[in-house]
Amino acid sequence: VxxxxxxxxxxxxxxxxxxxxxxxxxxxxxxTSGLPEYKERVRxxxxxxxxxxxxxxxxxxxxxxxxxxxxxxxxxxxxxxVCCKMVLGLRKTLERFPRARWIVRAVDDSFIFVDHLxxxxxxxxxxxxxxxxxxxxxxxxxxxKFSGQCGELHAAGGAGIVFSRPLAEIIVHxxxxxxxxxxxxxxxxxxxxxxxxxxxxxxxxxxxxEPRFARALWRPGQPMPQCPQPLPPPVYARLADWGPLQPxxxxxxxxxxxxxxxxxxxxxxxxxxxxSALFVRSSRANQNNETERVxxxxxxxxxxxxxxxxxxxxVLGICTYQPR
Numbered sequence: 001v002x003x004x005x006x007x008x009x010x011x012x013x014x015x016x017x018x019x020x021x022x023x024x025x026x027x028x029x030x031x032t033s034g035l036p037e038y039k040e041r042v043r044x045x046x047x048x049x050x051x052x053x054x055x056x057x058x059x060x061x062x063x064x065x066x067x068x069x070x071x072x073x074x075x076x077x078x079x080x081x082v083c084c085k086m087v088l089g090l091r092k093t094l095e096r097f098p099r100a101r102w103i104v105r106a107v108d109d110s111f112i113f114v115d116h117l118x119x120x121x122x123x124x125x126x127x128x129x130x131x132x133x134x135x136x137x138x139x140x141x142x143x144x145k146f147s148g149q150c151g152e153l154h155a156a157g158g159a160g161i162v163f164s165r166p167l168a169e170i171i172v173h174x175x176x177x178x179x180x181x182x183x184x185x186x187x188x189x190x191x192x193x194x195x196x197x198x199x200x201x202x203x204x205x206x207x208x209x210e211p212r213f214a215r216a217l218w219r220p221g222q223p224m225p226q227c228p229q230p231l232p233p234p235v236y237a238r239l240a241d242w243g244p245l246q247p248x249x250x251x252x253x254x255x256x257x258x259x260x261x262x263x264x265x266x267x268x269x270x271x272x273x274x275x276s277a278l279f280v281r282s283s284r285a286n287q288n289n290e291t292e293r294v295x296x297x298x299x300x301x302x303x304x305x306x307x308x309x310x311x312x313x314x315v316l317g318i319c320t321y322q323p324r
Contacts, residue, residue, distance in 0.1 A: 027097030083182035154190020211310035
C-alpha cells in the first residue's frame with residue numbers, strides 16, 4: 001500500500017455544523033486552554049479529524065478565530081478548572097446534539113475517529129448507563145488530593161471519555177455535587193460514578209491513552225511496509241504512579257477510536273482515517289476482497305515490557321497484513 005494523505009476537506013460552514021449536530025448519533029466536545037501550545041493543537045484538530053464534524057471546543061476564555069467558546073465561570077487550571085469545563089461542556093453538548101446517543105469528552109491532544117467510534121460503540125446499549133474509556137488507576141496514595149481516589153478504576157482523560165446519553169444527563173443533573181469535591185476530572189469522575197451510581201468504566205480496544213505517540217515509522221506518501229511475521233506483540237508499560245491497566249495490543253486501523261497523541265503524528269492518523277473511509281466504501285460496494293489490511297502497533301524493538309509511561313523509543317508502527 002502506498003498512501004498519500006490528502007488535505008482535509010474544507011471545514012464545514014457554521015450553519016452546516018449546527019444542522020448536522022441536530023441529527024448526529026455521536027456528539028463530541030473538546031476542552032482546551034488559552035495558552036499558545038493548546039491553541040496550536042486546536043488549529044491542527046480543526047485541520048484534520050475535526051474539520052468536517054460539528055465538534056465544540058471549550059476553554060475558560062473564547063477565541064473566535066479558532067471557534068473556541070468560553071465556559072464561565074471555569075478557570076484554565078488543571079484541577080478544578082478542568083472539572084468545571086468537563087461538566088459545563090457536557091451540558092452544552094447535550095443541548096447542541098439533541099439526538100446523540102453518545103457524548104464524547106476529549107482534550108486537545110486527542111485524535112478522534114468519529115465514524116469508527118460510532119461503529120465500535122454498537123457493542124453497548126446506549127439506553128443504559130454506560131461509561132467508556134481506557135481503564136486506568138493512580139497509585140499516588142501519598143498525595144493528599146488523590147488519597148480518596150487512589151486505586152480507583154477510571155477512564156483516562158487523555159484519550160477521551162464516552163458517556164451514554166442517560167449517564168451524561170445524570171452527571172449534569174448532579175453537577176453541583178460532583179464539582180464540590182472534584183480536583184482532577186477523570187480520576188474524580190471514575191470515583192463519583194462508581195460510588196454514587198454503581199457505574200464502572202468499560203473498555204474499547206481502539207481507545208489509546210499510552211503510549212502518547214510522538215513519532216511513527218511510516219510517513220504518508222511512502223510505501224506502507226508489510227507486517228513482520230509473526231505479527232508484532234502487545235506492549236505493556238510497568239505501572240508506577242499512574243497509567244492504563246491494559247497493554248497496547250496491535251489492532252486493525254479500522255478499529256482506532258480515541259488516540260491520545262502528539263499532533264506531530266496526526267498526518268499519519270489522518271492518512272489512516274482516509275484509508276479506513278475508502279476501505280469501508282469499497283467493502284460496501286463489494287470491491288474489497290480483504291486481501292490486505294492495515295495494522296497499527298507499538299514498536300518497542302521487540303520488547304513486550306517497558307518502563308512506566310512507555311519510552312521515547314516506543315513509536316507508532318503501521319504496516320499491512322493479510323487477514324486469515
